[in-house]
Amino acid sequence: MTYLRAVAGVAALLSVAAVGVARAADKVSLSGDISEGGLVVGQTEPGAKVSLDGRPLRLTPDGMFVFGFNRDAEKTATLDVTFPDGTTDHRMLDVTRTKYKIQRIDGLPEKMVSPNPQQLARIKRENGQIIKAREADIDGSWFAQKFIWPAKGRISGIFGSQRILNGKPRAPHTGLDIAVPVGTELRAPAGGVVSLAQPDFYLTGGTLMIDHGHGVSSVFIHLSEIDVKVGDVVKQGQKVALTGATGRVTGPHVHWGLYWFDNRLDPRRLLPAPK
Numbered sequence: 001m002t003y004l005r006a007v008a009g010v011a012a013l014l015s016v017a018a019v020g021v022a023r024a025a026d027k028v029s030l031s032g033d034i035s036e037g038g039l040v041v042g043q044t045e046p047g048a049k050v051s052l053d054g055r056p057l058r059l060t061p062d063g064m065f066v067f068g069f070n071r072d073a074e075k076t077a078t079l080d081v082t083f084p085d086g087t088t089d090h091r092m093l094d095v096t097r098t099k100y101k102i103q104r105i106d107g108l109p110e111k112m113v114s115p116n117p118q119q120l121a122r123i124k125r126e127n128g129q130i131i132k133a134r135e136a137d138i139d140g141s142w143f144a145q146k147f148i149w150p151a152k153g154r155i156s157g158i159f160g161s162q163r164i165l166n167g168k169p170r171a172p173h174t175g176l177d178i179a180v181p182v183g184t185e186l187r188a189p190a191g192g193v194v195s196l197a198q199p200d201f202y203l204t205g206g207t208l209m210i211d212h213g214h215g216v217s218s219v220f221i222h223l224s225e226i227d228v229k230v231g232d233v234v235k236q237g238q239k240v241a242l243t244g245a246t247g248r249v250t251g252p253h254v255h256w257g258l259y260w261f262d263n264r265l266d267p268r269r270l271l272p273a274p275k
């Protein structure tokens with residue numbers, strides 16, 4: 001939004017206030033999925049203070065903000081906005097349940113392949129780097145772009161699915177798997193800043209993270225080549241890596257995880273229908 005448009009917007013809001021009616025609802029708009037795994041982009045007055053469940057949200061200079069809901073989020077969330085003139089908007093959001101694909105497999109032999117202590121220590125260290133990158137809250141409104149497919153291929157794994165083996169629930173799958181041959185070009189689904197670029201993590205192999213701003217980030221794993229480095233600003237559609245089958249995989253594919261801080265979101269919902 002340009003400065004003049006912002007001024008005009010504020011003037012319009014002031015004239016509403018002059019009528020003497022609280023029209024706070026008009027000053028906050030939300031778009032996206034208010035549901036488990038959903039990402040929501042909001043727009044309000046520049047300079048407002050916004051919080052979700054008490055957590056302050058960063059605002060862009062033109063009043064945009066973003067939040068998301070984890071795979072198993074609480075049923076309700078509270079959004080609070082305090083406008084520059086001191087008036088407030090308080091609203092409860094009903095977070096829609098998502099039905100996940102649950103697969104039960106019983107009668108498996110009770111034999112498990114477990115990493116040894118050295119490998120476990122390495123996994124913990126490497127996960128720590130991913131967690132640290134997810135915690136960043138940087139400026140930039142790339143999160144509001146219309147996301148594009150990072151690679152074209154068959155969807156081989158969906159968000160939120162879970163397997164229950166011999167009655168024991170395994171960690172849910174919290175990303176989107178796209179089956180593509182090793183060496184397929186991976187393109188940034190939205191712009192951002194590269195926040196992690198590691199060629200060889202134990203579980204995730206070649207691992208790349210892009211920070212889309214305001215706590216929204218993408219992780220791509222099992223890559224065979226990474227063409228960018230930490231701190232690089234990438235444009236939407238830019239080639240950033242080649243897909244592979246590195247780390248612990250059963251076959252070549254790229255796994256795309258989307259986060260709002262530590263909340264796991266469904267990338268598929270941000271994408272257009274596959275062509």
Ligand SMILES: [Zn+2]
Nearest residue numbers: 157175177255
């Ligand atoms: Zn996956």
